[in-house]
Amino acid sequence: MTDAPDGQMTDGATAGQAQPLLRLAGIGKNFGPVRALVGVDLDIPAGQVTAIVGDNGAGKSTLIKTISGIWQQDHGEIIWQGRPVRLHSPKDATDLGIATVYQDLALCDNLDIVANMFLGREPTRRWQLDEVEMEIAAKRTLADLSVVSVRSVRQPVGSLSGGQRQAVAVARAVMRKAQLVILDEPTAALGVTQTRVVLDLITRLKSQDIAVIVISHNLSDVMSVADRLAVLRLGYLVAVGPKERFDAESVVDLMTTGTSRRLAAQPAETSSGSPSEH
Amino acid sequence: MSTEVHEPPDAAEADEIAAQTAAAAAPEVIAGSLGEYARIWWARVRGGESGALPIVLGLVVIVVYFQARNSLFLSAGNLANLMTQAAWIVMLGMAEVFVLLPGEIDLSIGFSSVIGATFTVWLLQPPHPAPWPLAALVGLAVPAVYSGIQGVITTWLRLPSFVVTLGGLLMGEGLLLYLFNVFAPNSGGTMRLYPGVLYWIEAGAMSPLAGWVVMAAAVVLAGALFVVRDGRRRASKLAAPPASVTALKVAVMAVAGVVVVLIGDTNRGHFLTVVRGVPWVVLLVLVVLVAWSFLLGRTRFGRYVYAIGGNAEAARRAGIDLSRIRVIAFTLCGLTAGIMGVIYASYLGSVSDNVNGGQNVLYAVAAAVIGGTSLFGGRGRMLGAVLGGLIVAVIYNGLELLGLGADAQNMWTAAVLLAAVAVDTLARRNRPSQ
Numbered sequence: 001m002t003d004a005p006d007g008q009m010t011d012g013a014t015a016g017q018a019q020p021l022l023r024l025a026g027i028g029k030n031f032g033p034v035r036a037l038v039g040v041d042l043d044i045p046a047g048q049v050t051a052i053v054g055d056n057g058a059g060k061s062t063l064i065k066t067i068s069g070i071w072q073q074d075h076g077e078i079i080w081q082g083r084p085v086r087l088h089s090p091k092d093a094t095d096l097g098i099a100t101v102y103q104d105l106a107l108c109d110n111l112d113i114v115a116n117m118f119l120g121r122e123p124t125r126r127w128q129l130d131e132v133e134m135e136i137a138a139k140r141t142l143a144d145l146s147v148v149s150v151r152s153v154r155q156p157v158g159s160l161s162g163g164q165r166q167a168v169a170v171a172r173a174v175m176r177k178a179q180l181v182i183l184d185e186p187t188a189a190l191g192v193t194q195t196r197v198v199l200d201l202i203t204r205l206k207s208q209d210i211a212v213i214v215i216s217h218n219l220s221d222v223m224s225v226a227d228r229l230a231v232l233r234l235g236y237l238v239a240v241g242p243k244e245r246f247d248a249e250s251v252v253d254l255m256t257t258g259t260s261r262r263l264a265a266q267p268a269e270t271s272s273g274s275p276s277e278h
Numbered sequence: 279m280s281t282e283v284h285e286p287p288d289a290a291e292a293d294e295i296a297a298q299t300a301a302a303a304a305p306e307v308i309a310g311s312l313g314e315y316a317r318i319w320w321a322r323v324r325g326g327e328s329g330a331l332p333i334v335l336g337l338v339v340i341v342v343y344f345q346a347r348n349s350l351f352l353s354a355g356n357l358a359n360l361m362t363q364a365a366w367i368v369m370l371g372m373a374e375v376f377v378l379l380p381g382e383i384d385l386s387i388g389f390s391s392v393i394g395a396t397f398t399v400w401l402l403q404p405p406h407p408a409p410w411p412l413a414a415l416v417g418l419a420v421p422a423v424y425s426g427i428q429g430v431i432t433t434w435l436r437l438p439s440f441v442v443t444l445g446g447l448l449m450g451e452g453l454l455l456y457l458f459n460v461f462a463p464n465s466g467g468t469m470r471l472y473p474g475v476l477y478w479i480e481a482g483a484m485s486p487l488a489g490w491v492v493m494a495a496a497v498v499l500a501g502a503l504f505v506v507r508d509g510r511r512r513a514s515k516l517a518a519p520p521a522s523v524t525a526l527k528v529a530v531m532a533v534a535g536v537v538v539v540l541i542g543d544t545n546r547g548h549f550l551t552v553v554r555g556v557p558w559v560v561l562l563v564l565v566v567l568v569a570w571s572f573l574l575g576r577t578r579f580g581r582y583v584y585a586i587g588g589n590a591e592a593a594r595r596a597g598i599d600l601s602r603i604r605v606i607a608f609t610l611c612g613l614t615a616g617i618m619g620v621i622y623a624s625y626l627g628s629v630s631d632n633v634n635g636g637q638n639v640l641y642a643v644a645a646a647v648i649g650g651t652s653l654f655g656g657r658g659r660m661l662g663a664v665l666g667g668l669i670v671a672v673i674y675n676g677l678e679l680l681g682l683g684a685d686a687q688n689m690w691t692a693a694v695l696l697a698a699v700a701v702d703t704l705a706r707r708n709r710p711s712q
Contacts, residue, residue, distance in 0.1 A: 090595075091597070104591075105592075106589070106591065106592035106595045106596070107589065107592055108584070108585045108588035108589040108592050108593065108656070109588055109589065109656075110584060110587065110588035110589075110656040110657055111581075111584060111585060111588055115581060115584075115585075119581075119585055119592070119593065119596040119598070120593075120596030120597040120598050121596075121597070122578050122581060124577075124578065127577060128576045128577065129576055129577065129578065129581060132510055132511060132514045132516060135514075135516055136514055136516065152517075
């Protein structure tokens, strides 16, 4: 696969609208001879859920790690609210308002919900932790997210269910004024009920006009919660567009072969530039 | 009612709810009444978040056993003696908590504490003794720096603290011998602590009146703090402990204070001499306990110490400077060990180069672990180390009263340590999650 795609499909979702919150323009990333990402153009609009799907090794992780500042792209530009930005570290991304919730959630099981939400940025009052202020803010954020069934914000996180833990991790991001929340496989380890909790949570984020990127293997979850889909294959973005243009079968086709005959009927929506196999 | 508080429709369901919440949310902030508090608290005990209860129960059982074997055990004289015996173990246990919480260990403090005390005692030697505050300060600073350096080595080179501080233990034993060769070559390995302020920490006692005043002031102050804190929570519409629970806590503290002062004020002199009053060292332990509990429970530093012990990677991603917190924790461990060194010199009336620093530090780890501090980090409290240290001291003291020697003392301490860890581990298996 040497030749770059001739023409990435432009997705009509944001064309003609106000600028997207985040625009990726021609992002490329190489690891030695391996081209992990090639010429990825992707718009992430505010208030919408963008799902990034793809098989293992398609470049999903590389893409979100680039957006969250862990790795710098080799080619292309990241444009945040219309301004080109350079993300040198995760802190740069966090400072812009990009929060990434990784699969391991990075929570301290021995600390309670409030302590976890404020970890690293606790307000103080005369040298003391301002527990009252923290607890009020934590409760408000959790209430805004309609996080169900947390009996007390003073419960240690270790006693929470998987969905609740995810909710705490997301609430922490929201409380820090994140405008874009990236969720990495948020439902991977969860049962049916807990998955429901997390999907509801994603919907709530959207309603607060926060942009969400979801990485997931689970197509039914993706289909139920996403507004837009972006399909990666072998480092190329092979298709992107509103969810309605896809169905489970076409997504699987795109993930595995880069094209879909089902989408071929609607030529404008598939990418003519899928990587060709030699 | 807020979402926090769950009205119990009937006892069975309330019990169920309590069990779910066993979750270790502190009962103070969920319970609406004393009864509910008790239920949630009991659910937590069953769920493995037992707090101080098993330690106190264990202490009671051991005390009852010794009293049954020798009626002198609970005499005022022996109990006052016990306070002075326990103080150094308790202090060394508190020191160890600082490093156990972030998941480290410091084996060197058994010797470094005595090295600090050796400087202190040397500075106080006649004919030109240094001012005692200076001597004490040096005694605290030396172990603090000693542990701090080991903390730096541990974090910068990413070596296991067990190995680094094991080296510190051996090095400390050597340094102690060296110091005695330099400071007191003809002393036979012992330097006397001459009577002075530091000497009276262990040997001296508050006057009965002072004992009562200090006790009353401590209880009133603690009560006032509780009331102010709860008031602020209520004013912000947050759940606060019911007044009855707070009253009960203050009452328990008051009873404990009265008992200590009563024991201290009973004449424990023999024949014609009258000896009474609470030993000063009790006040010193209390002050250190309050200060370190505040540091761990109410400040950012303390929060980060727990966070590192719970999930170091999460703490790192939250922007916490792990190396800095760890080095400070090691330094505070050494500082507290320095206090112990001064107490130890005061207790023995001297310092000696053949102190068993290896065994002392193991007593300290035992005190901390018996008191509920996890060897894996993230769990434990200063108060636990005090109670755990008391248990170690009671065994020590009780077996001595029974005429048994070091062989029995060590075996008993080992058995209690195993029992404490086993109880803790078994109870933790009952936890709802994890």
